[in-house]
Amino acid sequence: MPDIDPWGDIQVGAYKEKMERFGIDAFDDQLDKLPTKNRYMRRDIIYGHRDFGRVADAIANGDDFAMMTGLMPSGKFHFGHKMVADxxxxxxxxxxxxxxxxxxxxxxxxxxIPHEKAREIAIDQYLLNYIALGIDPENLTFYFQSDGSTSYHTKSKFFSKNTTQNEIEAIYGDITPGKVTAALTQVADILQPQFEENGGPKPTVVPIGTDQDPHMRFTRDIAARTDVQDFIKPSSTYHKFMRGLQGGKMSSSKEKSYIALSDPIDEAKQKIDQAKTGGKQSLEKHRKQGADVDEDMVYELLAFHLIEDDDRLNRIYREYDSGEMLSGELKQIAKDELETFLQTHQEKREQARDRLDAYRDL
Amino acid sequence: MPDIDPWGDIQVGAYKEKMERFGIDAFDDQLDKLPTKNRYMRRDIIYGHRDFGRVADAIANGDDFAMMTGLMPSGKFHFGHKMVADxxxxxxxxxxxxxxxxxxxxxxxxxxIPHEKAREIAIDQYLLNYIALGIDPENLTFYFQSDGSTSYHTKSKFFSKNTTQNEIEAIYGDITPGKVTAALTQVADILQPQFEENGGPKPTVVPIGTDQDPHMRFTRDIAARTDVQDFIKPSSTYHKFMRGLQGGKMSSSKEKSYIALSDPIDEAKQKIDQAKTGGKQSLEKHRKQGADVDEDMVYELLAFHLIEDDDRLNRIYREYDSGEMLSGELKQIAKDELETFLQTHQEKREQARDRLDAYRDL
Incomplete structure (x- = not known):
């Protein structure tokens, strides 16, 4: 069980309601099965799952399993994307x-978005940062939908037999042929680790936000309906989203809502200075009532990314929550950690750059 | 100009109306450009076209051009299919x-239809008869949609951006994801001869019946709208359909409506005996009024397939039309010609059989 919850009751309440509505199970009953737990798991950021048990079992038993994720290439790689990379x-x-x-x-x-542009962003933003973050590119199937095999595309087309306009409309809203095509291609993406040529049926986990759950349910239904081959229904985990630095949604189109991993260190620190905090208006009030930690975007950045040590994060939480620590002090911790992280990361990124060429000519 | 018209005013009237409604041009103004004219062209069975001029020009100038057709594998290969093969x-x-x-x-x-079944029919019925009819399989791209290249499938998916639900509904009626997928895959089929890897833009002719014109218009519109690559709008020719032997529509699901090229000769001749004719009820009436040639399915078979010599067909038309020739005599001509044709064809088919193996393992 996670012993801290950086979001307080309100946000958790909203997620709990969604879990019940969609039939998502709580993730904490899976934690003990795993040999290691990542930061997001320990901190209840990954809060729910569907059929994760079969993935946890495969990990425990040393059986084949797969992890699958997708990216929609747009804008700069920021801390919101880093969560998936981790x-x-x-x-x-x-x-x-x-x-x-x-x-x-x-x-x-x-x-x-022209697919040449998409390709450039995927390589120069996503793949580059993946490698710098320690992902092994040799041990990864990083692919473009437009490069997919005959089997991949044919299967995605065959899957069209097993769905209806209404079902796709429920996922994408107003329907167009482009959305029908995208929906079916994504089903092939999620099921591809299980294709016969890729070793056949195996437990597969797809880490997503709750808003993407309709895609998962759609894929799971098609996996069960199709006669193209046998599939194990893919599993999913559900994570909370990091909010924007100013509060509200983090968005690639709002520069100040995120810190990109390529931001110059000074600019990145400035964004922390300007971030929304949970500090009180007066020093007196802050000391007496403590900070509103759940509404502090700087604390959120620490909890999601910048502090790995749970004890240390706990101490910060308590000190800030009690009013002992001020927003300025919290920001200073974040700026120091961010500087260290970005410096190392940006060096690693430069080292990774020459590994990208192989992907450009695909 | 064709000097006989085996269908009379009623059928021609219906086709003429469609031509005007859809903006299809008469084919006869194209005839003089062609170095050779096939039976269907000479007899106004191919009666209309859209942009065939650029194909005729390419033929006349020795420039690259393509011919594209598709088949929906079901049932036996019959004389209706032979028209496309010719x-x-x-x-x-x-x-x-x-x-x-x-x-x-x-x-x-x-x-x-399971695609393994589709594959079997396509090879054992269509391809086998193609080869027996004199088509050179070495000089032909005979392919399965499910074997299409990455480029083919990706382009068919990209084309989804350039259409709407309404447009696809106008072609296929009530829309399903399966129909959306089929429509876009067919666009890739028709444009594939022009893909960069296949030599780039070139005049392409697709011989179709008027009922398939919506598919052509759809493909032509997408060819003009897409930014995937440049295309020349594909051309089409329009042919009349051979009716069923009993009158009405020829259909794979009605055994007696067609003669399959694999039918035993006795059975095939029996189908001619049972066919609908244009003969009059009494000998006296027939001699006086002549036959209703336009409503004679045996004559239609002669005109479409069994008699190559225009003068001979003309003589038969005049004799039958005048009442000089009786239905029984016409049937005898048809049975003799059919026997000769089927005997030769069935021998050629047996010789062609061992050329099929290469296609099975595709």
Missing amino acids: QIKYYQELGADVYVAVADIESYTTRN | QIKYYQELGADVYVAVADIESYTTRN
Whole structure:
């Protein structure tokens, strides 16, 4: 059981309600099965799952399993994206077959992003940062939908027999042929680790936010309905999202809502200075009532990314919550940690750069 | 100009109306450009076209051009299918790049035909008879949609950006994800001869019936809208359909409506005996009024397939039309010609059989 909850009752309440509505199970009953637990697991950031048990069993028994994720290439790689990258690394180290789909067909058909542009962003932003974060590119199927095999595309087309317009509309809202195509291609992405040519049926985990659950349910239903081959219904874990630095949603289109891993260190620190905190208006009030930690975006950054040590994070939580620590002091901790992290990361990124060429000519 | 019209005013009237409604041009103004004219062209069975001029020009100038057709594998190969096969042969002899798509994705997603079954029918029925009819399989891209290349499938998915639900609904009626997938895959089939890897843009002719015109218009519109690569809008020719032997529609599900090229000769001749004729009820009436040639299914078979010599067909038409020739005599001509044709064809088919193995393991 996680012993701290950086979001307080309100946010947890919203997630709990969603879990009940969608039939998602709490993740904490899975924790003890795992040989190692990542930061997100320990801190209840990964809060729910569907059929994760079969993945945990495969890990425990040394059986084949896969981890699959996708990315929609747009904008700079920021701390919101790092959360998925950290999970790739975690499952890769546990021995998973890791698949990362670059959704360049979807970004073209539903957002009109030229696929050459999508390819550039995927390599220069995502893949580069993955490698710098310690993901082994040799041990990873990082692919573009538009490069998919005959089997991959044919199966995604065959899957169209097993669904309806209404079902796709429930996922994507107003339906277009581009969205139908994107939905079916994504089903092939999620099931690809289980294709016969990739070793056949195996437990597969897809880490997602709750908003992506309709995609998972859709894929699970098709996996059960199709006669193309046998599949094990893929599993999913559900994580909370980091909010933007100013509060509200983190978004690639709002520069100040995120810190990109390529931001110059001074600019990144400035964003922390300008972030929304949970500090009180007066020193007196702050000392007396303590900070509103759940509404502090700097603390959120520490908890999601910058402090690995649970005891240390706990101490900070208590000191800030009690009013002993001020927002300025919390920000100073974050700026110091961020500087250390970005410095190391940016060096590693430069070292990783020459490993990218192989992916450009794909 | 064709000097006989085996269908009379009623059928021609219906086709003429469709031509005007859809903006299809009369084929006869194209005839003089062609170095050779096939039976269907000479007899106004191919009656209309869209942009065929650029194909005729390419033929005249010795430029690259392509001929494309597709088949939905079901049932036995009959004289209705032979009409398309004869056109494949005609264009192949004129130097076209010939593409034949087996629509096994479409037959799976819209008709629930297992693709293994589709493959078997395509090879054992269609391809075998193609070869026996004189089509050179070495000089032909005969492919299954489910074997299509990455480029083929990716392009068909990219095309989804350039259409709407309404447009696909206008072609296929009530829309399903399976029909959306089939429609877009067919666009890739028709444009494939022009893919960069296949030599780039070139005039392409697709011989179809008027009922398939919506597919052509759809493909032509997408060819003009897409930014995937440049395409020349594909051309089409329009042919009349041979009716069933009993009158009405020829259909694979009605055994007596067609003669399969694998039918035993006795059975085939029996079907002619039982066919609907244009003969009059009494000998006296027949001699006086002549036959209703346009409503004679045996004559239709002669005109479409069994008599190559125009003068001979003309003589038969005049004799039958005047009442000089009786239905029984017409049937005897047809049975004799059919026996000769089937005997030769069935021998050639047996010789062709060992050339099929290469296609089974594709």
